[in-house]
Amino acid sequence: xxxADIAWMLTSTALVLLMTPALGFFYGGLVRSKNALNTLMxxxxxxxxVGVAWxxxxxxxxxxxxxxxxxxxxxxxxxxxxxxxQGTIPHVLFMAYQGTFAIITAALISGAIVERxxxxxxxxxxxxWALFVYAPVAHWVWGGGFIQRMGxxxxxxxxxxxxxxxxxxxxxxxxxxxxxxxxxQAIIPHNVAFTVLGAGLLWFGWFGFNAGSALGASxxxxxxxxxxxxxxxxxxxxxxxxxxxxxxxATAVGAATGIVxxxxxxxxxAGFVSPLGSLALGALATFPSYYALxxxxxxxxDDSLDxxxxxxLGGTVGALLTxxxxxxxxxxxxxxxxxxxxxxxxIQTAAVLxxxxxxxxxxxxxxxxxGLFAPLRVPSREEGLGxxxxxxxxxxxxxxxxxxxxxxxxxxxxxAAAVGQFEPEGGRA
Amino acid sequence: MKLVVAIVRxxxxxxxxxxxxxxxxxxxxxxxxxxxxxxxxxxxxxxxTTVKVDLSEKVRVEIGVSDxxxxxxxxxxxxxxxxxxVGDGKIFVLPMETVYRIRTGEKDQAAVTPVExxxxxx
Numbered sequence: 001x002x003x004a005d006i007a008w009m010l011t012s013t014a015l016v017l018l019m020t021p022a023l024g025f026f027y028g029g030l031v032r033s034k035n036a037l038n039t040l041m042x043x044x045x046x047x048x049x050v051g052v053a054w055x056x057x058x059x060x061x062x063x064x065x066x067x068x069x070x071x072x073x074x075x076x077x078x079x080x081x082x083x084x085x086q087g088t089i090p091h092v093l094f095m096a097y098q099g100t101f102a103i104i105t106a107a108l109i110s111g112a113i114v115e116r117x118x119x120x121x122x123x124x125x126x127x128x129w130a131l132f133v134y135a136p137v138a139h140w141v142w143g144g145g146f147i148q149r150m151g152x153x154x155x156x157x158x159x160x161x162x163x164x165x166x167x168x169x170x171x172x173x174x175x176x177x178x179x180x181x182x183x184x185q186a187i188i189p190h191n192v193a194f195t196v197l198g199a200g201l202l203w204f205g206w207f208g209f210n211a212g213s214a215l216g217a218s219x220x221x222x223x224x225x226x227x228x229x230x231x232x233x234x235x236x237x238x239x240x241x242x243x244x245x246x247x248x249x250a251t252a253v254g255a256a257t258g259i260v261x262x263x264x265x266x267x268x269x270a271g272f273v274s275p276l277g278s279l280a281l282g283a284l285a286t287f288p289s290y291y292a293l294x295x296x297x298x299x300x301x302d303d304s305l306d307x308x309x310x311x312x313l314g315g316t317v318g319a320l321l322t323x324x325x326x327x328x329x330x331x332x333x334x335x336x337x338x339x340x341x342x343x344x345x346x347i348q349t350a351a352v353l354x355x356x357x358x359x360x361x362x363x364x365x366x367x368x369x370x371g372l373f374a375p376l377r378v379p380s381r382e383e384g385l386g387x388x389x390x391x392x393x394x395x396x397x398x399x400x401x402x403x404x405x406x407x408x409x410x411x412x413x414x415x416a417a418a419v420g421q422f423e424p425e426g427g428r429a
Numbered sequence: 430m431k432l433v434v435a436i437v438r439x440x441x442x443x444x445x446x447x448x449x450x451x452x453x454x455x456x457x458x459x460x461x462x463x464x465x466x467x468x469x470x471x472x473x474x475x476x477x478t479t480v481k482v483d484l485s486e487k488v489r490v491e492i493g494v495s496d497x498x499x500x501x502x503x504x505x506x507x508x509x510x511x512x513x514x515v516g517d518g519k520i521f522v523l524p525m526e527t528v529y530r531i532r533t534g535e536k537d538q539a540a541v542t543p544v545e546x547x548x549x550x551x
Contacts, residue, residue, distance in 0.1 A: 186480040188473070247474050257476065297477025306476060 002088040005216035009089045009097055015208025016100035020047055020107050022205055026198025026256065027111050030305050033190040034386025035115045036396035042110035042122060046103045049123055050130040054099040061135035062098065068146040071139045088216050097212060098138070105161045106130040109363075111305030112169035113176045118378050119391040124370045129168065133362035137164050137355050152351035153326055153334060153344070155224060156213035158268025158319040159355045166312020167356045168363040169303055175367045176376055178302030180383050192252050199256035203232060206263045210270040223330055224270035228263065231282030235262025238286040261289045261310050265318035269325060272334065277325040285317045316352055323348035430541060431499045432525040435490045436464060436518040437510040442488050448509035449492070452501045455543040457492045468516040487518060493528055493541050 024043030031039045050058075056077055064071030075081050078095070086094040106126050113122075140147040141160045154160060181187055189195060210228040214221035239258030240250045265285030266278055273281060292309035303309070323345035326336035335341040367376065377383075382390035389395060437445050442459070449457065463484040470483045494502050503520055511517050530540040 186478070188475050188478065188480055192475075243474075247472075249474070251474055253475050294477040 001085045001090065002216065005088040005218075006090065006093065008217035008221065009093055009212060009215065012208035012212025013093065013097045013100055015205045016097070016104065016212065017047070017205075019100075019202055019205035019209065020044070020104045022198045022201030023104060023107055024198070025194045026202060026260070027114065027305055029191040029194025029196075029198060030111075030189045030253070031114050032187060032386070033397055034388055034395075036190060036388060037394055038119065038387035038391050039110070039114045041119070041392065042114065042126075043107040045123060046107035046126055046130075049127045050103045050106045051099060053127045053131050054102045054135075055095070058102055058131050058135045059095050059098065061131065062102075062138040063095075063143045065144065066139065068144075068149065069140070070136050070145075071143055094215070097215075098142075101157060101161060101209070102130050102134050102138070105134050105157075105165050108161070108165035108307060108311055109168045109172055111307040112173040112303045114304050115387060116179050116377050116383055117176060118374065118376060119387070121370050121374050121376050124373075125172075125366055128366045128370070129363065132366065133168065133359055134160075134164065136362075137358060140354070141351070147351045147354060150347050150350065151334070151344075152347050153272050153322050154268045154319065154351065155271040155322075156210045156267045158264070158315045158322065159351050162264045162267060162311040162315025163319060163352055163355050164315075164359045166308050166310075166315055167359040169307035170301075170312060171360050171363040172367060173301060173303040173308075175364065175371075178300060179304065180380055182302040182304075183300065189253060192256075195256045196252050199259045203228075203259055203263060206267075210267060214271055220271045220331070223275075226275050227266050227270045227273065227278035230275055231266035231269075231278040231285075232259045232262030234279045234282030235259065235265070235286045238283045239290060242286065242290050257289075257293070257306070257310060258286065261285060261314045264311050264314035265321070267315070268319045269322040272322055272326040272331045272336075274325075274327055274330045277327065277330075281318065281321045281325055284321065285314055288313050288317055319348050319352050320345065430493065430495055430525045430528060430537060432523040433490075433492045433494055433499065433502050433506075434521040434523065435492075435506045435510065436462070436466075436487050436520075437490060437506065438512070438516065438518060439486050439488050441510045441512065441517075442490075444509040445490065445506055448505040449490075449502065452505040453543070454492060454494065454498065454502050454505070456541070457490055459491075460489050462487050462489045466516055466518065485516060493525060495538055495541050498541075 020043050024040040027043065028036050028040045059078070059081070060073050060075035061071045064074045066072040081091050081095050083090045083092060085091070106129055109129065110122070138160050139145040141152065141154050142148065147159070152159070179187070207225055207228055211221040211225035214224055236255060236258045239254055239261070243250050243254045262282040262285065265281055269278065269281055289309050292313050293306050296303060296306060296309055322336065324337040326334050326344060327339050328335050334344060337345045370376065378387060378390055435445070439461070464487050465483050465485065468485055470481045473480050473482060490506070492502055499522060503522065506520055528537055528540040529535070
């Protein structure tokens with residue numbers, strides 16, 4: 001084992017964990033104020049529900065040896081996951097690092113179904129999805145599964161995380177159906193500053209996501225780190241220029257979205273392309289996502305926070321461009337199309353298509369199964385009231401005016417008993 | 430006695446308050462309101478969603494005054510609240526039936542008279 005590697009991976013794990021609350025703020029700012037807490041909770045809950053599911057079962061399904069399609073149960077309940085070396089870091093740290101990926105991937109889907117899904121069924125869906133869609137795809141790509149054997153390049157999870165979550169988001173939005181106000185009323189973000197804050201924190205955490213995926217404090221980590229800085233910068237520039245061309249104004253929501261799209265796109269390529277390649281990748285990845293966002297809003301597809309355009313499309317473009325821009329000169333192993341290896345682009349395409357098909361089918365199945373036990377959507381009246389009050393019994397921006405204290409039951413007890421119970425010891429002296 | 434209700438631009442509120450203070454109008458209430466007075470709406474873009482915003486932020490100032498204070502109050506607001514552009518707001522002067530000062534139970538004229546004057550007059 002290597003102390004520098006351990007130190008970097010400890011840091012990276014914490015960085016990636018921060019991305020999930022950051023995502024909560026990114027998403028939370030984009031919804032209406034009456035759904036702000038519900039949207040935050042959809043991300044925050046993943047830290048717990050997916051975190052526990054990952055430790056107990058998900059990790060084993062993803063990283064147990066198993067076969068080409070799925071891991072096994074050898075690490076069930078963290079059996080055999082100790083301080084022994086996994087590469088150059090302790091096995092248990094590797095498990096935790098991978099867990100942070102499962103958490104944010106599942107949370108990403110929530111952007112497609114905000115403002116209308118009941119919270120209990122959401123928790124069930126989130127947990128099952130992490131176990132039975134995320135873990136298998138992670139196994140395919142990183143755990144010795146068939147995509148890894150094909151030689152597909154996915155440095156930090158363009159396919160595993162973003163294509164996977166993006167397609168799941170598309171299916172979830174279709175199964176849930178549009179919000180009742182969608183296309184009828186102006187639904188606008190309630191706190192764009194939250195969204196920008198979330199994008200900033202996502203970028204910060206993403207250094208752990210991408211550079212941590214080198215699994216050590218190595219030159220490869222340095223390349224991934226620099227590319228994680230450069231690609232979103234290029235996306236931000238192009239996105240801003242497209243905004244200026246379209247409306248004459250550079251929007252903050254656009255800047256935040258551009259940053260995320262750039263981060264998504266560089267994820268699969270981070271340790272495989274040159275820094276100039278990453279600038280090109282970030283710039284090119286802007287166009288499909290930018291125009292897909294504009295087009296989507298005119299359709300009946302209520303992928304409310306555009307997970308499909310940002311993550312599905314951004315991840316796909318990133319995965320394919322990895323097959324174009326990868327260069328041995330920087331990664332020491334594989335060239336892409338541009339460097340004389342057209343076959344890599346085919347492998348990348350096959351990997352993306354496999355993940356898309358499995359994610360679509362798995363997501364659909366899980367939602368239908370959960371739907372058998374409980375309705376997925378809140379009633380229309382509760383949708384109007386907002387999910388903060390209807391699902392959580394809280395408000396994000398409560399001022400307390402008109403709130404009357406409901407006394408605890410003890411107040412109804414005989415006065416003497418109540419006083420006796422609450423009188424502090426000192427009072428008797 | 431009259432109730433003077435003025436709708437003014439938020440960015441002119443400080444000027445209006447200062448003018449009222451110079452005119453020795455002491456008791457007033459303000460609230461943030463939204464309204465539409467013929468200004469051109471502005472357009473906002475959030476990703477693929479474009480919205481027109483018809484309502485503008487305004488501040489409503491309410492002042493209960495005795496009759497001889499009506500004109501100075503209105504003049505102060507007219508002078509301080511004006512930019513000359515559409516959207517400067519309105520002043521409404523309404524009849525006021527009765528006024529009570531909650532602290533003392535004083536009524537009408539005594540209730541709208543500034544406290545210092547009432548003290549010296551007493």
